[in-house]
Amino acid sequence: xxxxxxxxxxxxxxxxxxxxxxxxxxxxxxxxxxxxxxxxxxxxxxxxxxxxxxxxxxxxxxxxxxxxxxxxxxxxxxxxxxxxxxxxxxxxxxxxxxxxxxxxxxxxxxxxxxxxxxxxxxxxxxxxxxxxxxxxxxxxxxxxxxxxxxxxxxxxxxxxxxxxxxxxxxxxxxxxxxxxxxxxxxxxxxxxxxxxxxxxxxxxxxxxxxxxxxxxxxxxxxxxxxxxxxxxxxxxxxxxxxxxxxxxxxxxxxxxxxxxxxxxxxxxxxxxxxxxxxxxxxxxxxxxxxxxxxxxxxxxxxxxxxxxxxxxxxxxxxxxxxxxxxxxxxxxxxxxxxxxxxxxxxxxxxxxxxxxxxxxxxxxxxxxxxxxxxxxxxxxxxxxxxxx
Numbered sequence: 001x002x003x004x005x006x007x008x009x010x011x012x013x014x015x016x017x018x019x020x021x022x023x024x025x026x027x028x029x030x031x032x033x034x035x036x037x038x039x040x041x042x043x044x045x046x047x048x049x050x051x052x053x054x055x056x057x058x059x060x061x062x063x064x065x066x067x068x069x070x071x072x073x074x075x076x077x078x079x080x081x082x083x084x085x086x087x088x089x090x091x092x093x094x095x096x097x098x099x100x101x102x103x104x105x106x107x108x109x110x111x112x113x114x115x116x117x118x119x120x121x122x123x124x125x126x127x128x129x130x131x132x133x134x135x136x137x138x139x140x141x142x143x144x145x146x147x148x149x150x151x152x153x154x155x156x157x158x159x160x161x162x163x164x165x166x167x168x169x170x171x172x173x174x175x176x177x178x179x180x181x182x183x184x185x186x187x188x189x190x191x192x193x194x195x196x197x198x199x200x201x202x203x204x205x206x207x208x209x210x211x212x213x214x215x216x217x218x219x220x221x222x223x224x225x226x227x228x229x230x231x232x233x234x235x236x237x238x239x240x241x242x243x244x245x246x247x248x249x250x251x252x253x254x255x256x257x258x259x260x261x262x263x264x265x266x267x268x269x270x271x272x273x274x275x276x277x278x279x280x281x282x283x284x285x286x287x288x289x290x291x292x293x294x295x296x297x298x299x300x301x302x303x304x305x306x307x308x309x310x311x312x313x314x315x316x317x318x319x320x321x322x323x324x325x326x327x328x329x330x331x332x333x334x335x336x337x338x339x340x341x342x343x344x345x346x347x348x349x350x351x352x353x354x355x356x357x358x359x360x361x362x363x364x365x366x367x368x369x370x371x372x373x374x375x376x377x378x379x380x381x382x383x384x385x386x387x388x
Contacts, residue, residue, distance in 0.1 A: 041073065
């Protein structure tokens with residue numbers, strides 16, 4: 001038991017130092033001002049830490065803070081560093097992390113979705129809370145209602161919230177273990193079958209491409225270029241003329257999902273698409289009809305393709321699914337080696353050790369494969385495209 005009690009703290013007036021115990025002291029000045037001080041040992045040296053005015057900090061609060069700081073000192077830490085760290089709300093911490101991560105993401109849409117998920121599910125519950133006060137129970141309150149019904153969303157939110165706590169701890173704003181560690185044991189197990197992007201069967205591709213070529217819109221040309229290069233939507237929509245040289249499209253690492261530069265050999269069919277749209281803009285291959293405020297070209301939104309499919313009366317197709325169409329064609333029709341097909345899709349092939357030795361991107365073999373793919377897109381045989 002301490003030697004002080006709330007009554008004594010309130011009534012004592014004589015100047016001096018009054019001991020409560022375990023290093024907690026009450027100092028009374030000549031003018032009657034009272035303040036709390038913790039006297040403890042940090043790294044072998046005695047240190048005093050002010051805990052605030054006794055008129056603002058109660059005896060129980062002073063004891064609790066003193067106990068917390070002594071625990072830090074016993075663990076080899078420095079209480080002064082702990083007390084000087086900036087206290088952040090969860091929302092402030094999440095937005096700081098979002099700013100730092102956005103610089104590393106090639107997709108602005110992903111950046112928007114990351115923050116939007118926080119605004120929809122997390123900020124309304126714990127956004128204004130100081131991050132230090134948030135517990136595993138608070139996070140269960142957020143995840144439990146959507147864990148089974150919206151498991152994919154819940155999994156993404158769990159990962160993003162976890163990254164906020166990891167960032168806060170690394171930046172010195174959160175001194176505890178990540179409250180999401182081990183939380184999965186408290187959530188129900190959800191069994192689900194993998195879902196794949198809807199794609200066109202490779203036998204239907206030539207008819208689909210013929211239909212595309214009958215259209216004059218930029219979105220149709222961009223989609224044809226995506227198909228002929230087996231590229232991702234964002235890579236093509238953001239393509240620059242400066243990236244095209246000697247019939248090769250070199251996508252910089254900053255715009256690639258894997259953060260590795262990717263060279264794409266352009267078939268004669270892909271080059272024909274470029275000739276068709278040349279002159280639309282000096283920078284972007286496929287500029288949007290909408291311009292930026294300063295008049296410069298704006299990158300097309302990925303929603304333009306959904307509108308294109310609707311105009312073509314085609315259903316059950318996604319833009320990303322054309323990469324699956326290409327991959328199936330490689331296996332079933334072209335009989336292409338797996339390594340060549342995967343490199344054409346800019347996929348990582350082999351383990352870490354294998355990649356350390358096999359550094360070639362097998363460009364010549366890929367160029368032959370993409371030329372065959374381009375020629376296949378012009379074939380007149382095959383199934384008819386599904387029309388609603």
